[in-house]
Amino acid sequence: MCVLLKKIKVRDKSKINPFLEEEKKNDEKIRKASFCDFPLGEAHFVHRSSDNRTAVVGVLVQMVSKDNQAFKPIVDTLPYVLYKDKSRRLRSSLNLNQLLPESPESYYVYTGSLTTPMCAEDVAWFVLQSQQTIGQNQLDSFLKVYSVEKADRSSDCLLAPNNRPLQNQNGRVIHASP
Numbered sequence: 001m002c003v004l005l006k007k008i009k010v011r012d013k014s015k016i017n018p019f020l021e022e023e024k025k026n027d028e029k030i031r032k033a034s035f036c037d038f039p040l041g042e043a044h045f046v047h048r049s050s051d052n053r054t055a056v057v058g059v060l061v062q063m064v065s066k067d068n069q070a071f072k073p074i075v076d077t078l079p080y081v082l083y084k085d086k087s088r089r090l091r092s093s094l095n096l097n098q099l100l101p102e103s104p105e106s107y108y109v110y111t112g113s114l115t116t117p118m119c120a121e122d123v124a125w126f127v128l129q130s131q132q133t134i135g136q137n138q139l140d141s142f143l144k145v146y147s148v149e150k151a152d153r154s155s156d157c158l159l160a161p162n163n164r165p166l167q168n169q170n171g172r173v174i175h176a177s178p
Helices: 023-033 067-081 136-142
Strands: 040-048 054-064 107-112 123-133
Touching: 023 123, 054 136, 067 123, 067 136, 123 136
Parallel strands: 054 123
Antiparallel strands: 040 054, 107 123
């Protein structure tokens, strides 16, 4: 999970500029914050169409003490896929709708890039304004996953924190849903 967005002030209902002058101090705090200092994360659901176009639904996730049962099928499988290129079928069914917040109809949309290498461009992003929750124990399970094969593991190769630096806006316009 990664921290990509902050609270955004809306000046115009059709456009949102998350890099407003008065928010530069918040940008610096986010850039300097460690994963543990900033419990709000973001889960990404990546979709690829048959013509190879990519869309990502970003869900802001807040850590809480109680487990979220929607994440249980994933968390129960994590011990079997701790290392790169490991896969396993889920042991119970997964309802993707339950991974979304209760009110997913409000969102921000913009064209950006993937957050992982090769950071492909021309990706349609839909970041939901409502939040979902994840339990502390569930989050701890995600923090034990490595980005390398078992033989190459080290604490430097854990997936989290895995947020890339804040990117320049590069002329992008971020729209809010109606």
